[in-house]
Amino acid sequence: MLIRTGECNQCGECCKTLNITVVRDVTLNQHKSIKELELYLSYRGICIVGEDIKRNQLFYSINIPCQQLGPENECKVHKEPEAKPLLCHRYPIEPDKSEDCSYQFHPSTPLRSMEFDIVRTR
Ligand code: SF4
Ligand code: SF4
Structure with missing residues (x-):
């Protein structure tokens, strides 16, 4: 711990993007390959920023700053x-x-x- x-x-820095974790195997089954998934996500402004194969997770980052983030x-x-x-x-x-x-x-x-x-x- x-x-x-x-x-x-x-x-x-942690307020500029929205980060989401999705179930890796289900997502890859839907899109058939990581390349296809990346193509689909690129049209929505979503990047794959990592994965944890043991935990069956994929990590997405979406460029949506929080509305409570001030000018500084x-x-x-x-x-x-x-x-x-x-x-x-x-x-x-x-x-x-x-x-x-x-x-x-x-x-x-x-x-x-x-x-x-x-x-x-x-
Ligand atoms: S805003 Fe605070 S919690 Fe977020 S990255 Fe900066 S120091 Fe860390
Ligand atoms: S409310 Fe928005 S700006 Fe404030 S810490 Fe949370 S994500 Fe960042």
């Missing part, structure tokens, strides 16, 4: 906990691929888990 530390620096890439609802979606509060739950993301992740050790729990309950 990884423990997350740090604060969001409001770089906005800031989240306009960051300071309004109830207006900010739960997914955004929790993101990232694992290391983000963007170099701009300011969160760090550390392997959990019994001591670090205790420290984390203490900080969380303050």
Whole structure:
């Protein structure tokens, strides 16, 4: 298990695209090949950005910036906990691929888990 530390620096990198996970084998069956799937998706502005064969997943990225992303890439609802979606509060739950993301992740050790729990309950 990884423990997350740090604060969001409001770089906005995770807010510029919509990312979706689909079932890999079902999707490839429908389209018959990855080339055919990519052709179809390219007409809709969707890119395949990765896959996890073991988990039978394909990852899509769609270039749709969030409507709450401000001109300086800031989240306009960051300071309004109830207006900010739960997914955004929790993101990232694992290391983000963007170099701009300011969160760090550390392997959990019994001591670090205790420290984390203490900080969380303050
Ligand atoms: S609500 Fe804020 S944090 Fe969530 S995607 Fe939109 S801009 Fe980003
Ligand atoms: S990529 Fe990381 S630092 Fe940047 S807005 Fe998203 S969560 Fe915040």
